[in-house]
Amino acid sequence: MKIEPRRLLELLAVARHGSISGAAEALGLSQPALSQSIALLEREVGVRVMERGRQGARLNGFGDALMFHAEALEALLARAAEDVRMRALGLEGTLAIGITPITAVDLVPRCIEVLMRETPGIAVSVVDGLDQEITEMLRTRKLDLLVRRLGAAAQHPDTEEEALLGVDWALITAPDHPLAGRDAVRLSDLGDMRWVLPAGGSAFRQQMEVVFAAAGLDWPVRSISTNSILAIKSMVMNAGCVSVVSSRLVEVEAAAGRLAVIRLADVGSRRPVGLVWRRDEPLSPPAARFARIIRAIARDDPAAEPPPSAP
Structure with missing residues (x-):
């Protein structure tokens, strides 16, 4: 069976316009x-x-x-045209990365800084989204690589994963909070706290729901909702709230004594953070370079936990 690629794109237009006449006009x-x-x-x-x-x-x-293949073809052609345009401007190419909050603050920015230093003539785009959303963008070739928690989204036979490091969730409080001096607490014992937590619809909220479910808890009713990491940190420092985040997200504030980080003893095993890419398909040169850099940074990071096995 041989399919003419142009016909796939025309079918995609019909699906989007809901009629042959509308697609034909477009x-x-x-x-x-x-x-x-x-x-x-x-x-x-x-x-x-x-x-x-x-x-x-x-x-x-x-x-x-x-449709899956038509959308992938459309994205592939768009990326090819953009790559040619960038090269015509004297740049080396493009790289599109999908991330989730756990990788946005520390790991990915460090890798991009090294990549841009090694390859200044490259255009990088970073997409922050729900695990399922960015996984579909990878599968349809809108993204080259993902850096996210593994096991948080369904694994597909056309994608491959590699664990880089493990990250635990922790409770964060103000330095003068009654819990601040504790070495560890159980999330299941903290139901009466004033929480500040991510709002619905975000990747961060999705990950937090898994944390509370692992401790056998419903989502806290007494909570302030925001999708701003900055606002979460600020309300913990100034409004008597507590929150659950990765300790990597608050390393600077903890080192400066502005936040206390307390280990959670009942949130289940650590999920690894890692790379995800399309199986049986070579990475573009920029993507391969980024993958090499992130592996080296994760391996040499003194604060990183060794990666557990992905479920």
């Missing part, structure tokens, strides 16, 4: 020409890929299966 084609192209695609794959009716055109299960 593509600058006549409606009969686009209908014929879809018919040829169906002949190529041997099945019908959409249902046509009075309400427009709707993809069936076969068409939905092709």
Whole structure:
């Protein structure tokens, strides 16, 4: 079976516009020409890929299966055009990385600083999102690599993971908080605290829900919600609140004596932080260079825990 790539992009347009006429207008084609192209695609794959009716055109299960590859093709072509544009401007290329909050504050910025020093002629884009969202962006070639907690999103057969380091969650308080002098606490004993925690819809909130569930707790009702890491730190320091974060996110404040970091004894095993990439597909030169740098930084980081096995 051989599929003409252009027909996949035309099918994608029909899916987005909900009709052959709307897609034809957007593509600058006549409606009969686009209908014929879809018919040829169906002949190529041997099945019908959409249902046509009075309400427009709707993809069936076969068409939905092709959408993943159509979106990946669209992203690949866009990345190729951007790469050529960058090289025409005298730059070396592009790198797109997906991250989650645990990697945004420390690990990834350190790696990008080294990468830019080694390769100044490179354009880097960083996308912060939910684990599932950035994983789909990787699979459809909108991103080159992910740096995130492993085991937080479903693992797909077309992706590969490598653990780099392990990070524990910790309770943070103001230095004068009654809990500040404790070596360790149990999250399950802290139900009456005034919490500041991430708001719904964020990757940070998703990760925190896993932490509370691991301790057998419902999400705290008495809590202030914000998706700003800066606001969380500030309210812990100044408003008598407590929060749960990775100790790596507050290293500077803890070293300056502005926050106390207390080990949590009942949040389950550490999840590793690592790289995720597309299986059986070579990394671009910028992505391969970034992967080499992040492995070296994680290996030589004196504050890093050895990575546990990903579940």
